[in-house]
Amino acid sequence: MPKQDEIKYTKTHEWIFVEGENATIGISEHAQGEMGDVVFVELPKMDQKLEKEKPCAVVESVKSAFDIYAAASGDVTAINDKLDGDPALINTSSLEDGWMYKIKLSNPDELKDLMDFTAYQEFIKQSA
């Protein structure tokens, strides 16, 4: 599990964990709580080119559907197949088993705009 201080957050509540030129993305603990019981996850396709802040996945609860925006630009290198059979992983383990997809970053400079954990907590408080 990545440590809290290694993770960055977007304003649309995705987290991103960067290791070199690769990154793993999921949705934040706060966001999964707001969504309620996740019943379905639609992931990006392998090799899909993602553009930062463009919708790239969907998370569904019983009565809602949430767009998930690309946390950074890059090519999809892995997707979490387990979510297909067990979407509840988003609820039970948002930062670990509930990861959504991995990308090879195409523009690491973009990461500068993202928030660290403290800033993200502050952001949540302010938007409430």
Add this chain to the structure above:
Amino acid sequence: MNQNIMQDDSALGIEKSIEGRRAIRFNKIEDDSLSLDIPNNLLRKTKPYLPQLSELDAVRHFTRLSRRSFSLDTHFYPLGSCTMKYNPKINEDISMFEGFANLHPLAMDSCAQGTLEMLYDAEKILCEICGMDAMTLQPAAGAHSEFTGALVAKAYFEKKGESQRTEIIVPDSAHGTNPATAVMLGFKTVNIKSTSDGQIDLEALKAAISDKTAILMLTVPNTLGIFEFNIEEITRIAHEAGALVYMDGANFNALMGIIKPGKFGIDIMHLNMHKTFSTPHGGGGPGAGSIGVNKLLEEFLPYPRVIKENNEFKIKTDYPNSIGKIKAYFGNVGVLLKAYAYLLMHSKETLGETARNAIINANYLLKKLKKNYPAYCEDYCMHECVLTPSKELTSNKVKTLDIGKRLLDYGFHAPTVYFPLIVHEAIMIEPTETESKETMDLFVEAMEKIFEEGKTNPEIVKAAPHSLSVKRLDEVAAARKPNIKWDISDTAKQLGSATETKKEECAK
């Protein structure tokens, strides 16, 4: 077989099945020279897994099921946006007259004069009521009408050489079908915000509208139950920008006999026969739609259309600029008959009286309820009102959903909940003109009781319903692992060995 299965109200037809039991039979012509002569590779190899019941078993099965559903005939059904008004029984009788029910859609016009006359006349009456120039009755439902209307607009702009108009402006309070329709036809939806009193924000509209706008799609009165007071200005802005104004007529029950949308600049509108004109909802359908348009758009309407020539009604299909057909044959004619009966049983005066009473009833409920369920808009409403749970309830974590479920215990269907989306915890109530003051007073009483319970004993509200055949259902499990049909192995598991034998027989 499990002895209790015939008494078990949630037992499936297939679980009541007994091998060899029969109901309806058919004879075939006895003629030794005839054979089925279908090659073996095209024949079905296994029997379909359908129930085997006697007619009594089947009738009892479905009759018992019917008793486990709320309906308008049994309960007050204040479902906002759905216009659950009384469905006159005569509609049902006349639509089943043999002359109508047995008419083949490809019958020659000379054999269909009665039905064609009905379609022709219904179009005329609806044009009058709406102030539109032409009408098609082909769409099967409201959303299907929207699709048709948007396609008509698309054809209009293409012919005009303005196919750069690829956007549809939709207020954020709109029905979900509006944006879904736009996208089906390759339009981009542009959402505009409503003001706090539920009106279209004129500044937002001006900012959004451009030479890319094809249609401004409005619901009048809007989904908050409020008339767009600036309608004149709104249609002017749209028309100046060269766009068409589409009116979702889902809420036309508030207007008919009082206001003609054609008068305030609507170019295209649809009607839902199953709302305004009293045809039953049938548990989700069939409905019937229609599109009214102004003169400029008439040539694009779907074919076929009914015309009258030398006192004879005819089907005409030759409309070179028509968008085409949106449905096989003509439309939901059986439903249109019911709507037509309703129309003929009204005059201008009584249609207006209908709308007036729909408005009075909604305002009565609004007035009686808003103390403990604050209204989203301060104004008087039209045919429906949007309320919210008060602080006393929300602070006890009693949600709109819970209030709706608790109402079921008190013998009322729930209002529409969580719509429109712009209202947090919306409770949308539409009593319609056919409900009596006494019924509404009982409803108010129930809402007050729920308010008290929510304050003092919130758990009873949160766990509701308590009095129905099932408690709250696990929708999460259903969505994660849908069980959407019976299959042989499941029923075998539930019923034990009795079905095991059946399984083998079926596999034979």
Add this chain to the structure above:
Amino acid sequence: MFISNTKKQQDEMLKEIGVSSFEELIKKIPAKYLNSDFNISEKPLTEVEAHRKFSELSAKNQKVLNFVGAGAYERYTPSAVKHIAERGEFLTAYTPYQAEASQGLLQTIYEYQSQICALFDMEVSNASVYDGASALGEAVRACARITSKKKILYPKSLNPQYLTTLKTYFGNSSEYTFEAIEHSGGKIDIASLKNKLDENTACVIAQSPNFFGTLEDMREISDLAHEKGALFTAVTDPMSLALVNPPGSYNADFAVAEGQSLGLPLNYGGPYLGIFTCKKAHIRQMPGRLVSMTTDTEGKRGFVLTLQAREQHIRRDKAASNICSNEALCALMATIYMTLLGPEGMKEAAEANAFNTRYALKELLAIDGITLKFDNPFFNEFVVDFPNHPCELRKKIIKEDGIDIGLPLKKLYPDMENSLLVCATETKTKEDIDKLTAALRRNL
């Protein structure tokens, strides 16, 4: 009409609301729009008058002994179907969004889905769409979304009503191409299919029984489509499936049909029943409502609408379709119909169709001048050729004998100038068919 409150009550309510007149409630509406004049009858009909009016109107439709099919089939509706479907509890309910108060209705939809899946041998059926033609439109749209391809192949033997509806469903957009597969002798021409089918094909459509009544070899077509990476959409007739191989057996991705065939009245074209089925893999691209079995908080069996986040009321501009109202009551009628008939009754009904039609064909071919157009396996419809264009003949026999002999095909297929499509369903007797042949004999 149908308003409950008396004038006195209305006044009391206005007083309670705090206004002195109704007009105060709508005073913000610009006055110039109010009281618009319009011209409809001043005198509303009473119920007894309405009943009379509609009896007369229905009598203006000429009753005929009908041998027209062509996608809508005269069926016997069992009395039990009518009586149950007319129960107010089903008839006047709304979409079962409040599951706990709609268990009966939800269960009937679950049983509908189950029976349709059983008959079609498919994994998923939704709760219905408008009709067979719109079901095809929705299915092919789903194929285009799934494959991200834009070329659609349809057979010339497809019901022409379906074809025009299909094109309209794509917004008449030039972005998509629709190419016709030729038929040879009333069947899909496999060479033509192979010729047009390529890696850019989103979907191959085939219909069996096709518009001419021919049973196609769907397995072969389905396999060819899949070899090129296209999806296969089958159009069929549910009644035929009691006898012929169901779409699941030939690996259809989507299978749609006009469900009117399951005991629904003709009603001049609607309301009908759009049957929509697919493979489980495509469930998220399926339009419309779906019911799932589940349990309540005490573990008791119950039913709910499910996968709603695909639908327009939640997904809005990202929904799989805009459909909201469906044909629930028609689906209920079909459910009761299939329950009453069961596997044996369905087979008997299908056989009655097949044998009536075979008898009609045998008798027609015994008439000089009538010849069989296509010699293919068929279910309950066939095409015969006449010495001349049969349109005048049709008119004459309707007028003189009250018999509609079938559908002349010239308008739909200009190269079939003298052809007639004939169908004899289970509603016909040997005597009826003998009347048809006698009338034809007299006039040829």
